[in-house]
Amino acid sequence: MDFSFTPEQEMLRDSLGKLLAQTYAFDQRQALLKADAPRSEPIWQALAEMGLLALPFAEGEGGLGGQPSDLVACGMVMGRHIFAEPWLGAIILGGKALALGGDRAQTLLTDVLAGSAHVALAHEERHGIGAVAQMATTLTLDDGTLRLSGEKKLVLGGADATAMIVSGRAGDKLTLVRVDPAAPGVTVTGYRMIDGRRAATVRFDAVVLAPDAVLRDDAEAALNAVIDDALLTLSAEAVGAMSALLEMTGAYAATRKQFGVPIGSFQAMAHRLADMKIAWAKAQALLLYTTALIEAGKATPRDVALLKAQMGRLGRSVGESAVQVHGGIGMTDELAVGHYLKRLLCIEAMLGSTDYHLRRVGAR
Secondary structure, three states: OOOOOOHHHHHHHHHHHHHHHHHOOHHHHHHHHHOOOOOOHHHHHHHHHHOOOOOOOOHHHOOOOOOHHHHHHHHHHHHHOOOOOOHHHHHHHHHHHHHOOHHHHHHHHHHHHHOOOOEEEEOOEOOEOOOHHHOOOEEEEEOOEEEEEEEEEEEEOHHHOOEEEEEEEEOOEEEEEEEOOOOOOEEEEEEEOOOOOEEEEEEEEEEEEOHHHEEEOOOHHHHHHHHHHHHHHHHHHHHHHHHHHHHHHHHHHHHOEEOOEEHHHOHHHHHHHHHHHHHHHHHHHHHHHHHHHHHOOOOOHHHHHHHHHHHHHHHHHHHHHHHHHHHHHHHOOOOHHHHHHHHHHHHHHOOOOHHHHHHHHHOO
16 A cells, blocks of 8 residues: 555645645634634635635536545645634535535535535534434425424534535435525524634424425435545544644753753653654554555445544544643643644544544444
8 A cells, every 4th residue: 555645645735735834824823713704715715726625526526536645635734734714514524415416416516616605514413423313303294395303513614604414314314405504494503613613503493495405315325425534634634733733842842941951851751742753653654544445445434433533532642742741831822732732622522522433443
């Protein structure tokens, strides 16, 4: 297996890294979050011009036919900059779920790829991303009228979406439907997560759907593939964030002095830094190995679950160690270290917690 990026992927990483270095320094990121806008339009349009909005989609859908390793290449760079734009929610999750509708979704998908529309996937419930039998959101046909009822948690970008792609249980099958957030019976409660990104809880009270609202019947396998792409991208973000934390913590330990010597010279501190580097190396190796398995067509659901579980454990370990090395200042808003930890904690909780994915590993 080849664990290196292609020259084209290296060029993409370099271009994205330069864009974010110029426009997404820590102070600039904080200013964008305080602006309380769903996204930075100049940066979003720059991503569209670079082809990142079209990257994950097939050429027949108007995309660039990107591979999982392309998502990893970009995700690692975004993780280093704790990128807060809704690329994961609006493109990897919402856009890819929309594309499952085929021709019925093409008009809206074209707007998504152009950066003029924002879609959100409403899928997680109290059971995380469990089996269809555990899904509480239901689709029922009553006197010829299709109705949607239930509640979805952690809908990334849900309060800002042009349209929502909602998963519901129709009998024993998972069905994807397109829902207007402004429709009667839809209640959207928006909030910010601890890392500053926007999400929502969405409730559907017997929402009446148009006949053409159904995007895909029996969509469980196809939606699981979309979620696997998102889990891979999240894992890449985690590795990128860990690498940034490792660098800034090492630099801090080499310059911060106590008793006239750098704190990095203390044995206990040196061991902690070594543990951080080992954790990051394990995370990166597992990420690249799993990516290679996926592209070779040899990955199983257990492999993806193991990746997500390990990213949660290793990311938390690296983040907490970085804060401890920095001391109390590590959790202040003025220093980036605490914001990286918050992002890693969000990654651990999203699309199934560490414990949830460990149970998936043990069940297979």
